[in-house]
Structure formats: structure tokens, C-alpha cells
Amino acid sequence: MRSALARWALAPALVGLASGIDRLLGVYDIRRPTPEILLVAIVVTVWYGGAGPGLLAATLSILSLAYFFLPPSDSFAIPRPDLLYFLSFVFFALLTDWFSSVRRRTERALALARDELEIKVAERTAELEGRNQTLQLEIAERKRVAEDLRRSEAYLAQAQRLSHTGSWAWNTSSGKVTLSEEALRIYGLTPTEAHSAPDALFREVSLEDRTHLESRVNSAIRERRDFEADYRILLPDGGVRYLHSVGRAVTNGSGDVAELIGTTMDVTDRRLAEQGLQEAKSQLAHVARVQAMGELMASIAHEINQPLAAVVTNANACTRLLAGKALDLGELQGAVGDIAEAGTRAGEVIARIRAFVRKAPPAPIRLDLNMVVQEVLNLTRSELERHKVSVSCELESGLPEVQGDRVELQQVVLNLVMNSIEAMMPDTGRPRLLVIRSQTDENGSVEITLRDSGVGLPAETADHIFEAFFTTKPDGMGLGLAISRSIIEAHGGRLWALPSDGRPGAAFRFTLPPCGVESV
Amino acid sequence: MSEADPIVFVVEDERLVRAALERLVRAAGLAVRAFASAQDFLRMERPDAPGCLVLDVRLPGMSGMDLQQELIRTGDELPIVFVTGHGDIPMTVRAVKSGAVEFLTKPFSDQVLLRAIEQGIEKHRAARGRQQEALALTRLYDSLTPREREVFSLVTSGLLNKQIAGQLGTSEKTIKVHRGQVMHKMRAMSFADLVRMAEKLGIRSSLPSPD
Numbered sequence: 001m002r003s004a005l006a007r008w009a010l011a012p013a014l015v016g017l018a019s020g021i022d023r024l025l026g027v028y029d030i031r032r033p034t035p036e037i038l039l040v041a042i043v044v045t046v047w048y049g050g051a052g053p054g055l056l057a058a059t060l061s062i063l064s065l066a067y068f069f070l071p072p073s074d075s076f077a078i079p080r081p082d083l084l085y086f087l088s089f090v091f092f093a094l095l096t097d098w099f100s101s102v103r104r105r106t107e108r109a110l111a112l113a114r115d116e117l118e119i120k121v122a123e124r125t126a127e128l129e130g131r132n133q134t135l136q137l138e139i140a141e142r143k144r145v146a147e148d149l150r151r152s153e154a155y156l157a158q159a160q161r162l163s164h165t166g167s168w169a170w171n172t173s174s175g176k177v178t179l180s181e182e183a184l185r186i187y188g189l190t191p192t193e194a195h196s197a198p199d200a201l202f203r204e205v206s207l208e209d210r211t212h213l214e215s216r217v218n219s220a221i222r223e224r225r226d227f228e229a230d231y232r233i234l235l236p237d238g239g240v241r242y243l244h245s246v247g248r249a250v251t252n253g254s255g256d257v258a259e260l261i262g263t264t265m266d267v268t269d270r271r272l273a274e275q276g277l278q279e280a281k282s283q284l285a286h287v288a289r290v291q292a293m294g295e296l297m298a299s300i301a302h303e304i305n306q307p308l309a310a311v312v313t314n315a316n317a318c319t320r321l322l323a324g325k326a327l328d329l330g331e332l333q334g335a336v337g338d339i340a341e342a343g344t345r346a347g348e349v350i351a352r353i354r355a356f357v358r359k360a361p362p363a364p365i366r367l368d369l370n371m372v373v374q375e376v377l378n379l380t381r382s383e384l385e386r387h388k389v390s391v392s393c394e395l396e397s398g399l400p401e402v403q404g405d406r407v408e409l410q411q412v413v414l415n416l417v418m419n420s421i422e423a424m425m426p427d428t429g430r431p432r433l434l435v436i437r438s439q440t441d442e443n444g445s446v447e448i449t450l451r452d453s454g455v456g457l458p459a460e461t462a463d464h465i466f467e468a469f470f471t472t473k474p475d476g477m478g479l480g481l482a483i484s485r486s487i488i489e490a491h492g493g494r495l496w497a498l499p500s501d502g503r504p505g506a507a508f509r510f511t512l513p514p515c516g517v518e519s520v
Numbered sequence: 521m522s523e524a525d526p527i528v529f530v531v532e533d534e535r536l537v538r539a540a541l542e543r544l545v546r547a548a549g550l551a552v553r554a555f556a557s558a559q560d561f562l563r564m565e566r567p568d569a570p571g572c573l574v575l576d577v578r579l580p581g582m583s584g585m586d587l588q589q590e591l592i593r594t595g596d597e598l599p600i601v602f603v604t605g606h607g608d609i610p611m612t613v614r615a616v617k618s619g620a621v622e623f624l625t626k627p628f629s630d631q632v633l634l635r636a637i638e639q640g641i642e643k644h645r646a647a648r649g650r651q652q653e654a655l656a657l658t659r660l661y662d663s664l665t666p667r668e669r670e671v672f673s674l675v676t677s678g679l680l681n682k683q684i685a686g687q688l689g690t691s692e693k694t695i696k697v698h699r700g701q702v703m704h705k706m707r708a709m710s711f712a713d714l715v716r717m718a719e720k721l722g723i724r725s726s727l728p729s730p731d
Binding site (some may be wrong): 312 | 534536537539540541543544545547548578580596603605606625626627629633670
């Protein structure tokens with residue numbers, strides 16, 4: 001902005017310049033004095049200096065006219081004939097000043113208005129651009145969210161596929177079932193089938209498991225709580241799928257169960273692997289039984305040879321008697337009777353061994369453990385005699401029955417008996433005594449304890465004896481106790497070595513829960 | 521001299537086998553006595569007769585091998601035929617080295633068993649004969665006077681009558697008389713016979729050391 005001083009200085013400068021130019025023209029007599037040039041000075045001053053300086057320029061112009069232009073020169077005196085001209089100049093000077101001022105003011109206002117308009121337009125434009133940007137961002141965000149959602153759904157579907165877990169929702173009032181892709185695959189259903197069949201979740205369940213599953217689901221609905229169930233479904237191709245479902249009853253505003261939501265996991269592979277493991281374990285137990293029988297071989301041969309010897313010898317005696325002159329019928333009768341008895345005895349021994357080494361999946365039945373102990377003692381009677389081991393049985397009568405596989409439990413007792421015999425082989429100077437006790441413990445479990453008078457368990461081996469392949473015997477596999485423990489644990493019981501408490505020999509104890517009590 | 525009939529003893533804990541053995545031996549025409557344990561057998565008053573013991577190796581309490589050692593310890597020469605449900609070689613060797621007639625694994629052939637029993641009885645008979653002979657000899661020897669015993673000892677050790685007379689400080693004639701008495705009392709057929717008797721009796725000439 002031009003300074004006020006410059007604006008005000010413009011007036012005398014321009015008027016002076018105009019007067020000077022006119023005077024110069026007059027001196028060189030180029031032309032007649034033309035005071036109208038002063039009006040130009042006024043207009044220029046107004047235009048660039050504003051109204052105030054304009055008025056000053058007008059005043060100075062009038063004075064200049066009176067002083068320089070009108071005769072007498074260089075005097076303010078105005079001769080009469082020029083008075084009219086002077087007055088008309090004053091009038092035009094003032095008119096020019098006023099007109100110029102008005103014009104200038106109008107132009108200024110106009111410029112101002114134009115400037116304001118431009119600013120407003122710029123502001124509006126900026127505002128619109130901002131809005132547009134926001135909108136763009138919003139669109140991008142929505143796109144991103146949509147993308148995220150799509151990806152998340154894809155992840156979920158992928159995770160469901162990978163984990164063989166399908167999710168489902170079952171509207172209990174409408175019966176409508178919604179199944180995830182994986183759930184459809186698991187149940188072997190098409191989407192239309194799932195929608196049209198309210199019992200889609202139950203339809204393919206095997207008959208044996210259906211009541212179990214339905215009762216779980218129904219009680220979940222009734223009691224408004226979660227449920228969990230394992231069951232099998234039958235596939236159209238005849239296969240079986242093992243499923244594990246977890247569900248939750250969802251209540252509506254009025255507290256009624258509106259729907260059941262949950263997941264179903266296809267656990268077929270895991271279940272088959274478990275079955276495989278079970279089979280492998282049972283085969284291993286079988287191998288161990290065969291091996292135990294191998295260790296008993298000498299005694300078994302003896303037990304079979306005894307009745308065989310009786311048969312052969314009696315038959316030979318009969319031959320001689322029949323060849324003799326006088327038939328002793330009493331003697332013959334006795335011989336033939338003994339032959340039959342001995343044959344039966346040999347058959348029983350073989351049957352016992354066959355039952356023991358038979359290869360069959362475990363079949364749990366109700367058992368009296370005292371009987372199991374007795375059966376093992378029958379099997380090992382000869383072996384015990386051979387090694388001069390006396391057995392003292394303290395079996396509690398009226399023992400509660402346990403649920404278990406006869407042969408597997410026999411195997412455990414046999415293993416402990418054989419270990420005891422082995423432990424008593426070295427001469428310790430003590431009589432070889434095996435004490436077998438059965439009783440009910442404070443929890444109602446049946447407890448069997450075997451205590452021998454052998455060399456005992458050295459402290460450093462006591463910790464390892466239940467580990468597979470740990471053995472102190474030169475030709476042992478180190479599986480006996482490991483298998484025994486796994487058998488007892490599979491029956492819901494425990495097997496351990498009792499601390500010696502300063503007593504000679506070793507003692508082992510196992511417990512099994514009585515029938516009717518579910519092991520946890 | 522008539523001898524008592526032989527007896528077969530059976531020691532077997534298994535009732536059916538014991539009965540079968542009894543029957544077989546009886547059918548073979550031999551007398552038999554059976555026992556369920558070694559202790560029962562030892563408690564029995566043994567008849568003075570040749571015999572054989574059919575013995576099971578594995579018995580409750582005292583085993584067959586233990587019984588064999590016990591008989592050896594007491595100088596009982598009753599021959600033993602072992603029978604066992606399962607025999608291992610070391611066990612067999614030990615039993616046979618200790619004088620067992622036979623070691624049979626069940627089930628065994630009746631012929632093998634009966635032959636073994638016969639052998640055992642023969643062996644026992646012979647042993648008993650030797651024993652009897654020795655007993656008779658001892659009895660004859662006991663009938664000699666101390667001087668006759670001296671002469672018996674010196675003459676069977678190969679000294680001449682003259683030397684004996686010198687040693688005993690008597691005449692050669694007296695020695696001849698003593699020698700005749702010894703031959704007569706000992707019922708010796710010849711001088712060689714007398715030397716054999718001295719061997720059986722374990723008589724050693726107590727030659728005084730020539731000092």
C-alpha cells in the first residue's frame with residue numbers, strides 16, 4: 001500500500017509538473033497556455049492518491065491557475081475578464097475531482113467485491129474437494145472392510161477345512177438348520193438338503209449313538225446349557241465317520257431357547273489312530289504273554305508230561321495185564337480210569353495256556369480278582385514248586401467284583417509272580433516265600449499286594465522299573481512291568497512298587513476300582 | 521542160600537504217575553512199594569531183600585537228587601532209576617556219576633524202564649552178595665586166634681615160613697601148624713584163595729621195620 005505521504009506528495013508534484021510543462025511550452029512559445037493540463041494532474045492524483053490528495057491537487061491547480069496562467073503572471077490577482085473563466089475552471093476542477101473520486105471509489109468497491117467473490121469460490125472449491133476426499137476414503141475403507149471380511153471368511157472356511165470342524169446353527173422353533181461349508185461336507189449333505197431337513201444333524205447318526213446324542217441335545221435345550229457329544233454317522237458309501245460336537249443353547253429375549261449353535265469336529269482319523277494304538281498295545285501285551293509262557297516252558301512241559309507219563313505207563317501196564325494168564329479186572333479198571341483222568345488233566349493244562357496266549361481284543365467282564373490270582377497260581381504251581389517257592393495267600397473273601405479283561409489281569413499277576421520267583425532265585429538265606437494278599441482299600445477299590453523274600457529292589461533301579469525296555473535280567477525284554485502298568489491303568493487302576501520300609505524283598509501293589517464306579 | 525524176592529520202590533509225588541508205575545511194575549510180576557515223598561521212603565523199615573528205587577527228580581521237600589546223596593552218605597547201595605518230567609544234561613550227568621542206573625524222561629517206554637529196574641535189581645543183588653561174602657569172611661576171620669591172624673597177615677604178604685618163624689621167634693614147624701589152622705578156619709581152597717580173602721578183608725602185613 002502506497003504510504004500516505006507519497007499519496008499526499010503526489011498532489012503538489014503533479015500539479016507542479018503540469019504547471020512546469022505548461023510554462024515550458026509557453027516559454028518556447030510552442031503554443032498558447034492550456035490550463036486544462038491541470039485537470040489531468042487532478043485526475044491522476046485522485047486515481048493514485050485518493051480523494052484527499054485529489055482535493056489538494058484541485059486547490060493547488062486553482063492556485064496555480066490564478067498565479068501562473070492568468071495574467072498578470074506571477075500574481076494571484078485575477079482580472080475581471082478572466083474571472084468567469086477562473087470560476088468555470090474552479091467548477092470543473094472540483095467536478096473533475098469529485099467525479100474522479102466517485103469513479104475511483106466505485107472501481108475500488110468493484111474490485112473488492114470481485115476479490116471477495118474469488119475467495120468465496122476458492123473456499124467452496126476447497127470444501128468440496130475435502131468432501132470428495134472424505135468420500136473417497138470412506139469408499140476405500142468400505143472396500144477394505146469388505147475385503148477383510150471376505151478374507152476372514154475365507155480363512156474361517158480354510159481353518160474349518162483344515163481342522164475338520166464345521167459350524168452350525170439350528171433354530172429350534174423353525175427347525176431351520178444353517179451349516180458351514182465344512183459342516184455340510186462332514187455330514188455329507190448338500191445345502192438344499194440341509195435347509196429342507198430339520199433333522200439334518202441327526203439323520204445319519206448311527207442307531208447306537210442316536211439316543212445318546214438326542215438325550216444330550218434335549219437336556220441342553222431343557223436346562224439351557226452347553227452340551228458335548230461323541231457319536232458316529234453313517235456315510236452313503238457305507239463308511240463311518242466319528243464326530244465330536246460341542247453346542248450351546250442360545251436364549252431369546254423371553255428366556256426361551258431360540259437356537260442351538262455349535263461346532264462339529266470330524267475326529268475319524270484321530271479315533272482310528274487311537275484304535276490302531278490300542279490294537280498295537282494289545283498285540284504287544286500278547287507278545288509279552290507268549291514270552292511269559294516261554295519262560296514257563298519248562299514247567300509247562302512238566303505239567304503236560306506228568307499226565308502223559310501216567311497215560312503211557314498205564315496203557316503199558318494194561319497191555320501186560322491183558323497178555324497175562326489171569327485177568328485182574330480191578331487193576332485194569334483202575335488203569336483205564338486213570339488214563340481218562342490224566343488225559344483230561346493234560347487237556348486242561350493246554351486249555352489254560354491257550355486261553356492265556358489267545359490273541360483277542362480285550363473283553364471286559366465282571367471278575368473276582370481272587371479267582372484271577374488263583375488261576376495264575378494254577379498256571380505257575382509247577383514253576384513255584386520247581387524253584388521251591390512257597391506261597392501264602394491271604395485273600396479277603398467277599399471282595400467286590402471289578403470290570404476287566406480276565407487274560408490281561410492274569411498277565412499282570414503272572415508277571416508279578418514270575419518277577420518274585422526270579423528275585424528269590426539267588427540264595428539269600430531266607431526261606432523263599434511269596435505272600436499274596438487281597439483286600440478292599442479305604443476308597444472301596446480292590447487291592448492286590450505281592451510281597452516276596454527275594455533280593456529286593458535297589459534304590460537306583462526302583463525309579464526305572466516301570467519304564468519300557470528297562471530290565472535287570474540278562475534275557476529280559478524290559479516290557480513286563482511297563483505292559484502291566486499300562487494294562488492296570490487302562491482298567492482305571494494303579495500299579496506301583498511299595499517302599500521296602502527296611503523289610504527284605506520287594507512288594508508290588510495294584511488297585512482296581514470296583515464295578516459300577518466309573519473311573520475318571 | 522535162598523534169597524528174598526526183590527522189591528521195587530517208587531517215590532513219586534504225582535498220584536496218577538505213582539499209581540501207573542505201581543501197576544506197571546506189578547504187571548511185570550515184581551513186588552512194589554510206592555511213596556509220595558522222599559521222607560516217607562526214608563521212614564520205612566526196609567525189608568532185607570534186593571531191590572531198586574524208581575525216583576522222581578522233582579519232589580516236594582527233599583528232592584530226588586537229595587535222596588540219592590542221602591543214600592550214598594549212609595552207604596545204602598540201593599540202585600536208583602531216575603524219572604523226570606524234564607531232564608537237563610547237567611542233572612543227568614550228576615545223577616549218573618553218583619551211580620544212578622538210568623535217567624529216564626517222561627513219558628518213557630515201559631520196556632526201557634523195566635529193563636533198567638531189572639538191571640538195578642541185579643546190581644543190588646550183586647552188591648548184596650558182595651556184602652554177604654564180606655560179612656561171612658569177617659565172621660571166619662573173627663574165629664582166628666591173635667597168633668593165627670598174625671600168621672595170616674605175614675603169610676599172605678609173601679613171607680616164607682622160615683622168615684615168619686624168625687620174626688615171631690618160634691619154630692618153622694609151629695608156623696606150619698598155624699598156617700594149616702588158618703587155611704582150615706578160613707575155608708580156603710588154596711593159598712591163592714587165601715591171598716584174595718586177605719585183599720577183600722583189607723589185611724595188610726604189619727611188617728616190623730628192620731631196625
